[in-house]
Amino acid sequence: MxxxxxxxxxxxxxxxxxxxxxxxxxxxxxxxxxxxxxxxxxxxxxxxxxxxxxxxxxxxxxxxxxxxxxxxxxxxxxxxxxxxxxxxxxxxxxxxxxxxxxxxxxxxxxxxxxxxxxxxxxSILTIHYKLQEQSEAIHRELMRTALEAEGLQDIVTTLGKLLGRTVTIELPEGSLLAAYYLGEQLGHQDQPEQQDHKEQQIPYQAAKRHEANASIEQQRYLKTLRAGGQHLHIPAAPELGLPERFVCPIHINREMVGLLWVFEEENPLNELDIRTVQYAAIIMALHISQQRALASLEAQLGYSFLDSLLEGHFNPTSQALKRAQIFGFDPNGIYRVGILVLNAQVPLSREAIAEREHLAELLRRQFQEFGTPPLLSLTQNQIIFLLPEPYKAEQIWEPLKASTISLAVSRAHRGFAAVQQAYNDVRAILPHLIPGQYHDYDELLVPLVLTGDKEARASFLEKLFAPLKAAKNGEVLIQTLLMLARTGFHLKRTAEELCIHPKTLRYRMDRLVKLGAYDLHDAETQFNLQLAIRLLSLEE
Structure with missing residues (x-):
């Protein structure tokens, strides 16, 4: 006392x-x-x-x-x-x-x-007896929460009520997972920029704390916790509007998987409070470990499902279609196949495997932000995934890009059977990837054609002439375009070869530009047309 x-x-x-x-x-x-x-x-x-x-x-x-x-x-x-x-x-x-x-x-x-x-x-004995009673009550409540909690938010809510304090959980890099503030729970999905109501301020305060976490001093604290520190008292940061805080790491097999923060305000935690926080951190570690195990099992099932699509072994029975629905695959949806490639030797080292798992987790979070189930598979130094329309590959690449990885993405295809074709597309461009860069199939069509890829040759011709094939007299326009290329884009010679009046040629050229957006003065367009002539001559 x-x-x-x-x-x-x-x-x-x-x-x-x-x-x-x-x-x-x-x-x-x-x-x-x-x-x-x-x-x-x-x-x-x-x-x-x-x-x-x-x-x-x-x-x-x-x-x-x-x-x-x-x-x-x-x-x-x-x-x-x-x-x-x-x-x-x-x-x-x-x-x-x-x-x-x-x-x-x-x-x-x-x-x-x-x-x-x-x-x-x-009096001292009475105080210790009351503390013991309080400790047992806290232990029972945390044990009940450990058995009944559906997520980290439930555990945070229980801990916040027991302590009567603001409590948050976040990843070591600073992402907020769950929060409790003055008796009201707020999930990580609630991110108002600024609110007047005090009980809704925690996302804003958490964001300010994340700014503090980026400081050099905070990195020193995190380094101490990663080195095995049990907990730390963090001084107040008035410039960020932050009071004194208590942080306890959440460890699984010596890996720091999260940080449990408690706002101390003007009232520091007592010994019982600290023991409560540490016990709650153990419960959270067990919960995260269980969730990891379930996620790993779900991921393995997801890998198996995606692998069957990529290899063309999927049989669309009624049961298989239900399974596809569970994994979030739309049989009528349009998908592109993407492959993230680590610039690492195979077989992978322990560090490379950890990096691959980290990238896969970041990829899953991006799909969750999109509001679509992640469909991906891991093999050696590659992470294969399905990207549904209308999401763009650039949205995936931008937050992940690094000099140690590269990204390849196929053309868009519809349905079960087309997934294998998309997979073949993206595998074809893997040898042409440059570390630290993103490439899609259409971008690398010409290099594939030049290496003799028959699939790429057909795709190249299809992409080049597709706008004209659907138009009225499309075949005539294609012949005109090819003749222009053969004559070196000499208008008089082209008209003579086609036996048409120069004005007719001018009319056709206007239609070519309008239908296919062909810039006949562009060097790349001229090269593609010259290449098309030689490919067609090979077929003939």
């Missing part, structure tokens, strides 16, 4: 505080009576020393030294029985005690020391 609380006891009613009023928050562990010239060997930190003053030093300097020594030993204070041997606490002792905030009391001689020791000891 604290000295200031002991002053409320009946045995202390007639005691007088004569010095060291700034130290009344000191904790009393025990009450000890010592009347020896040198009491230091007989006292320990947290003791309230009671003395009659019989052996108290008489010289002023010795009195001051004794007060300094007792305070340095960590005593709670000193109570002197007056006026039998000393009429009052000596002035030099009072002056030294005021200087260092060490409480000194004068106790009337007629008050027995036994009544003081008995009452304080009983």
């Amino acid at each position: 604290k000295l200031i609380d002991a002053l409320q006891l009946s045995s202390f009613q007639h005691a007088s505080l004569v010095a060291g009023a700034n130290g009344l928050e000191r904790a009393i562990r025990w009450v000890h009576v010592v009347d020896l010239p040198d009491p230091l060997p007989w006292v320990r930190a947290g003791d309230l020393l009671l003395t009659t003053g019989y052996a108290w030093p008489t010289e002023a300097e010795q009195q001051r030294k004794l007060i300094y020594a007792l305070a340095e030993r960590g005593l709670a204070g000193v109570g002197l029985a007056v006026p039998q041997f000393l009429p009052k606490m000596p002035a030099p002792a009072c002056a030294a005690a005021d200087e260092i905030g060490f409480p000194l009391f004068e106790i009337p001689w007629e008050v027995p020391f036994t009544s003081i020791t008995e009452e304080i000891h009983n």
Whole structure:
């Protein structure tokens, strides 16, 4: 108990505080009576020393030294029985005690020391008993939550109510997972920029805390926690509007998977609060571990489903279609196949495997932000995934891009059977990828054609002439376009070869530009048309 609380006891009613009023928050562990010239060997930190003053030093300097020594030993204070041997606490002792905030009391001689020791000891035992009861109640409530919680938000809510404080969980890099603020829970999906209602401020405050986490000082804290630190008290950051905070790491197999934050405000956590937070962190680690195991099982099933699509082994029976629906695959949907490739040697090292898993997790989160189930598979140094329309590959690449990875994406295809074709597309361009860059199939069509890829050749011709095939007299327009290429885009020679009037040629060229957006003055367009002529001549 604290000295200031002991002053409320009946045995202390007639005691007088004569010095060291700034130290009344000191904790009393025990009450000890010592009347020896040198009491230091007989006292320990947290003791309230009671003395009659019989052996108290008489010289002023010795009195001051004794007060300094007792305070340095960590005593709670000193109570002197007056006026039998000393009429009052000596002035030099009072002056030294005021200087260092060490409480000194004068106790009337007629008050027995036994009544003081008995009452304080009983009070300490009562406090410990209540703490034990409170600890058991907290333990039961956390155990109930551990068995019934559906997610981290339930655990955070329970912990916040038990502590009566703001509590948040976030990933080590700073992403908010769940939060509780003054008795109201807020999930990570609620991200208002700014609200007037106090109970809705936590997302904004969490964002400010994430800014603090980016500081050099905060990185030092995280480094300490990663090195095995059990918890840390983080000083207030007034410039960010943040009070003092307590952070406890959440570990699984020595891997720090999260941070449990508690806002201390002006009221620091006591020992029971800290034990509660640490126990809650263990429960959260168990919950995250279980969720990881379930996610791993779901991922393996998802890998198997996607692999069957990629390899063309999927049989669209009614049961298989239900399974596809569970995994979020739309049989009538339009998909592109993408492959993230790690620039790492195969077989992968432990570090490379960890990097691949991290990338896969980031990819899953992106799909969750899109609001679509992630369909992906991991193999060696590749992460294969289906990207549904209308989402663009650039949306996937932008937050992931790094010099150690590259991304290849196929053309868009519809339905079950087309997934294998899309997979073949993207595999064909893998040898042409450049680390740190994103490429799609259409972009690398020409290099594939030049290497003799028959699929690429057909795709190249189809893409080049598709706008004209659907138009009226499309074949005539295609012949005109090819003749322009054969003559080196010489208009007079082209008209002569086609046996048409130059004005007719001009009319056809206007239609070509309008239908296919062909820029006949563009060097790349001219090259593609020249290449098409040679490919067609090979087929003939």
